Amino acid sequence: MPALYRVLAAVLLPPAFRVEYGEELLSALAARLAAARGLPARTALYLAEVADLVRTAAREWWTELRPGRGPRRRGDGPGRGARGRPPGETAWQDVRYALRRMRRAPGFSAVVVATLALGIGLNTAAFGAVYALLLRPLAGVERPDRLVQIYRSWPGIAFGPNSIPHFEDLRARGGEVFDGVAAWSFVTVGLGAEDGGDVVTGQMVSADFFDVLGVGAALGRFFVPAEVEVEGGRPELVLGHDFWRGRFGADPRVVGRAIRINGVPFEVVGVAPAGFKGAVDIYAPAFWAPLSAQPLLQPGREGRAENRNSNFMQVVARLRDGVTIEATRAGVAALFEGLVRDHPEAYEGSDIRLVPQDEAGIRPSWGDAPRRFATLLMAVAGLLLLLACANVANLLLSRAEQRRREIGLRLSIGAGRGRILRQLLTEGVVLALVSGAAGVGLASLAVRVMNGLHPPTELPLSIDFSLSLPVLAFTVATALATTLVFALVPALHASRATATGGLARLAGRGRRMSRTTAVLVVAQTALALVLLLSGGVFLRSLRAATAIAPGFDAGHVLLARVSPDLLGWDRTATEAFAVRVAERMAAEPGVASVSWADVLPLGASDQSTRVAVPGRDPASEEPMSLGFARIGPGYFVTMGIRLVRGRGVEAADDENAEGVVVVNQTMAERLWPGLDPVGRYVETQGRLRRVVGVAADAKYGALDEAPTPFFYMALAQDFRAGITLLVRTGGEPSAWASTLRSTIREVAPTVPLRELGTLEGHLGTALFTSRLAAGGLGVFAILGVALAVLGIYGVVAHTVSRETREIGIRVALGAEPTGVSGMVLVRSGRLALVGVAVGLVLAALVVTAVRSLLYTPHAVDPVAFVTLPPVLLVAALLASWIPARRAARIDPAVVLKET
């Protein structure tokens, strides 16, 4: 935090003052901040100190630069005016003067403050989002910079999860490089009826998870490894702080109580501190349970903990003190070699990867995309702020024109030029700070909107977008930087006034549109076009994404996700349940077909498993861990996926029958190029399975993915209890929703129903980021164009009013009113055209930089780049049209009489 102060001090203070007092100043500030108790007090002090620094800098520059500078003259007696005042007093006087001026022109001030507040507020909100998602160190954790995340990798999977035996080996053998190694995984469970009876998501963690992260319990205790990490260890639970507050009203007596999870009582032993969310802080787990309880937490998936090939855990480790990340990497590489030697079959073709916690971003597997998007967001918000600054600069400029008279007068009665420059800059700083305060208000509104946005995922997403200290520091810095942009030019402009020139202006001589004004019009048009085109390109991209054929027919499909596993049902009961619901739904009028699957394409969850073809050696680096789904009979008909050859999964493909799979075209082409795959065999999930059909390709992970190998197994032959029921209907699927719900309730009143909706709604997951990007950038584009239109209107109106006399004379000499308004329109039209040209180039650069986020084939989308510039041109002309019409109505008689 003091870094900002240090930078400001280095940038703002005059060198002489900085050299003499800089070190001392920073040392005193540090002592002062250290003495402040509590975050709010420290924040307030810090902000006050930053403001004080700015005042000090202004004051010191003034003493440095004022006319007649030498060592301060002694005996600046009474009557010497401002020159003899101590710095604090005159600065305060300037501030009061600035505030008085703001009050005196409330309309003007309101426009300026609103414009700047919009720019600063949106920048604060945008930075708040970027900070929360990418920059904030892991919350509630000791020394997050010493944590690393550990992944396994396979060809095609850069950051894969770990199995429990693998994690245990890492922990046992990593003592030389790690201070501790912990594992965690999300787990969704059913609560007992007495605690709400619903489905909640928590994490199962190794017993030393909290020790490794360096967290202390807010209440009770955490897990004791010796007690829970043994076979049949006691089922214990630590509650998340939010869950404890929301569900148990922050009742401390909850410690010691039993909570029923999947029908089994777990004893609550403690509560985690507020703000702690585990090793990834965008989700707030309801609870933490020890890994040893895995069979209870995930019934029906027993044996998972002992399987070295069952990779589902995330691993986080703390570096040993004094050991560098390079040394750790080397140590882990050696350790991994040992593992490969001991278990060659389990580690074939795989590798291990370390990612320092602070480089991991949200998830390393998301790669650069979040960072790129963050950069784009900040760039766009920055452009909007520039646009706002251009508007305000223009307003101030037109006012500076009027103020030349006042300033000339002040110069003529002996005010110093530096004094006036300082006064004008102070006015700028006051405006910026008032706007900054308003901007923070606006940002907190935006934050509320952002907190309300939830991607359709069951994970307990909880991103803290609050306006934290670094975000507010960013706002202050933005506001001050803004001042330099919008206030400096008009101030310099105005202070160039001369006593005589200024007074001459009292007589009211006009001039043509100045070069500065022209540059402002061009800049505003260009910036607005960049915003408009970024928004447009992302909207086009959203359209393109929506138009991508997912490979299945999402219309007319109703889905219901149910979790009988959370009731501890065995497979017989689960299958009987699915079959009965399917039979009853199929009997409903208007229902075409019914089926089920464990995961749906384009959902939040993906799963993959190793596949081998007997007799075929995969090329090295060939990804053999392939995506798959477990499906019921009738799946392909219900989903509208075309079967290219053979058959789908049928009711006869049960547990006792021969194992079968259906592969997609890409997988068929990859594994048996040029051959008929039907009748050939693959080995997967511990069983040899015969290929019985080939399905058309679909999209599985993301809409823009390249054709991906994928296969389908019969659910009955690789049982998994959590399933999604699918119903293809003859009409609008939601019309059957209540029927499906009541059918499920009748067949099994207690089974947890996690989701009931349409397949089209489910696709929202895949489109969420596109919608968010297009929506957000669309808002920026609209605001940008609005600002530009207002700005252009302001400039043209101002120019016309200055030219009233000239226009009056022209009209008196016989110019047609249409000719006059034409002249005004042509002039601003020409400037807008230049702006559009500049904007096109800039926009092309911007969208090319974020190409990878777009679904459109070309970043420079021809439709957006052809249709939008004329829209802006028309808007610019409309903005000029009102003042142009006013120019045409100028009555020469009135104007000439006035002069």
Added chain:
Amino acid sequence: MSPSSILRPDPYRFRPIMADSTSGTAEQPAISPQLFHVLLSLADGARHGYGILLEVQERTGGAVSLGTGTLYSIVKRLREDGWIAETEAEDPEREDPRRRHYRLTEAGRRVLRLEAERLRALVRQAEAKAILGRARS
């Protein structure tokens, strides 16, 4: 701003803030409160910058709080005027070498006294008019 408001004499605004050190009397205008507090904090011995901040804050119960930047601006000013001077720390071994200590000069002490006397005179005048409640009996 209208020209008239520029020309109108404003007794507060044109009050010279810093009295000449050689000509202060009870009738002379005040030095600024912040300056006064900095000088006063050095009246009972030398202090470093942070020490001045602490002393002012403690003595006024937090009612007067100087910004760190403002403080050094004032320190610079006072040194240029010769009202305070740099001095050795009492125990240089134990001190942060970045911290310089400042003491009042004779001129500074006199300004402080004059200002205090001026304030006392003002308070007495106020007391005479029973502004502070009943006059002391």
